[in-house]
Structures are given as C-alpha cells and as structure tokens.
Amino acid sequence: MMAKNGLTVFYDGPGSGNIRCVSMIKNVAAMPTSDNYYRTPGDDCNLDDPYEGETFTFFVDLYSDWSPYPASDRDLLWVNKRTKLQAVNFNSLVGPITVERGWWHSSHEKWKFMELPYFDVPLMNSVFLNGERARTHFSMMHSYPGLFAAVTNVSEPGDYTPGYISAVGIQEIAFQK
Known part of the structure; x- marks a missing residue:
C-alpha cells in the first residue's frame, strides 16, 4: 500500500522533485488520489535532507510507480538533496x-x-x-x-x-x- 500510494500522498507533482514532510488530507474517506492531498500554505518542508528523510526517498524511488511523471522527476529527488549534503x-x-x-x-x-x-x-x-x-x-x-x-x-x-x-x-x- 505504501509503495502504491507514497507518491500520491507525498509527491508535490510533476517537475518538482519534492516529497512533502507532511500532507494534509481533504477527505479522509476518499480513495487516494493526488488531488486529495496538499501542503498547508506556507509549509515548505520537504524530505530534501540526507538524514532520516532519505529512507523514504529511497523507498518511493525504488518501489513506487513513476509512470505518470516525467523520467527526470526521479533524478530531481536526489538533486534536491545536494544542498544539505x-x-x-x-x-x-x-x-x-x-x-x-x-x-x-x-x-x-x-x-x-x-x-x-x-x-x-x-x-x-x-x-x-x-x-x-x-x-x-x-x-x-x-x-x-x-x-x-x-x-x-x-x-x-x-x-x-x-x-x-x-x-x-x-x-x-x-x-x-
């Protein structure tokens, strides 16, 4: 379930390379769709760290379905971590x-x-x-x-x-x- 829904819940969308630290849920009874999850305005926290957030980045990189996104998005996950490394x-x-x-x-x-x-x-x-x-x-x-x-x-x-x-x-x- 986490592999199937990790990107849906936490990925900021095409071209961003950002995995949110926290996702808000519009409708907790709805099936997971990307439009049901969002970040709170002003929240700029991403798993762009080379620490514990790296484990989830590896997980979605290796096990999630990236076909809805441009191929370059997977590379962006790692490019976005370079600043803090x-x-x-x-x-x-x-x-x-x-x-x-x-x-x-x-x-x-x-x-x-x-x-x-x-x-x-x-x-x-x-x-x-x-x-x-x-x-x-x-x-x-x-x-x-x-x-x-x-x-x-x-x-x-x-x-x-x-x-x-x-x-x-x-x-x-x-x-x-």
Missing part, C-alpha cells in the same frame, strides 16, 4: 574530524545507515564512523556522560502526551542551534 570539520583535541553536517547532528539522523546498505560502501562507512568519533570526542571534551540524541520527554509522571525534544546535537557541525 555537506562535509564539515569537527575540531577535536586530536585534530579535525570530517563529518556529514547534520540538521542537529543528533544520532537519530543516522537511521539510514541502519536501514540501507551504506556500510557496504567504504566511503559511507567512513562518514558514519567519523560522525560517531565526533560524537564521542564532543562528549569527552565537555565531560558529558553520554551522547546527544533527540528524545521523547517522558519525565513527567502521568503525562501521556509527552513532548519531543529535537534540538539536541552538536552545534558546530549542524545547521540548527
């Missing part, structure tokens, strides 16, 4: 460690490495390991007893709608503060 140096006590710039540089941004065969590519394996080196060096340099990651806040007893704490990572190698 950046190398940056983390300055550790033993010297610079080149990593992939993160959004927050939270460990959850590396899910793609757990779900796709990136470790089979030596360069990608090095990218992953360097990110983990930077994470451990950062914590050691600041005497933090662990590594930073986005989490769900379950610290309030009886709170059954806990908040999500996302702004957790390493600022100097991230896009966000």
Whole structure:
C-alpha cells in the first residue's frame, strides 16, 4: 500500500522533485488520489535532507510507480538533496574530524545507515564512523556522560502526551542551534 500510494500522498507533482514532510488530507474517506492531498500554505518542508528523510526517498524511488511523471522527476529527488549534503570539520583535541553536517547532528539522523546498505560502501562507512568519533570526542571534551540524541520527554509522571525534544546535537557541525 505504501509503495502504491507514497507518491500520491507525498509527491508535490510533476517537475518538482519534492516529497512533502507532511500532507494534509481533504477527505479522509476518499480513495487516494493526488488531488486529495496538499501542503498547508506556507509549509515548505520537504524530505530534501540526507538524514532520516532519505529512507523514504529511497523507498518511493525504488518501489513506487513513476509512470505518470516525467523520467527526470526521479533524478530531481536526489538533486534536491545536494544542498544539505555537506562535509564539515569537527575540531577535536586530536585534530579535525570530517563529518556529514547534520540538521542537529543528533544520532537519530543516522537511521539510514541502519536501514540501507551504506556500510557496504567504504566511503559511507567512513562518514558514519567519523560522525560517531565526533560524537564521542564532543562528549569527552565537555565531560558529558553520554551522547546527544533527540528524545521523547517522558519525565513527567502521568503525562501521556509527552513532548519531543529535537534540538539536541552538536552545534558546530549542524545547521540548527
């Protein structure tokens, strides 16, 4: 079902190369058709990241039916990710460690490495390991007893709608503060 409807629900349409982060639904009882899904005005969030959004991009690229769209649209999915795919140096006590710039540089941004065969590519394996080196060096340099990651806040007893704490990572190698 996801392969059949992923593009219908989340793709912005011919020539865009954009997969929406969120799709609004006009009629929840209707069968999936592209005119039943839309983005909220002012919402410009796309899965144009090289982090966890990359897994869904791979999914629709490999398993969805692209025949209604121009052949170039599949390539645009990957072209649109290039802006956020950046190398940056983390300055550790033993010297610079080149990593992939993160959004927050939270460990959850590396899910793609757990779900796709990136470790089979030596360069990608090095990218992953360097990110983990930077994470451990950062914590050691600041005497933090662990590594930073986005989490769900379950610290309030009886709170059954806990908040999500996302702004957790390493600022100097991230896009966000």
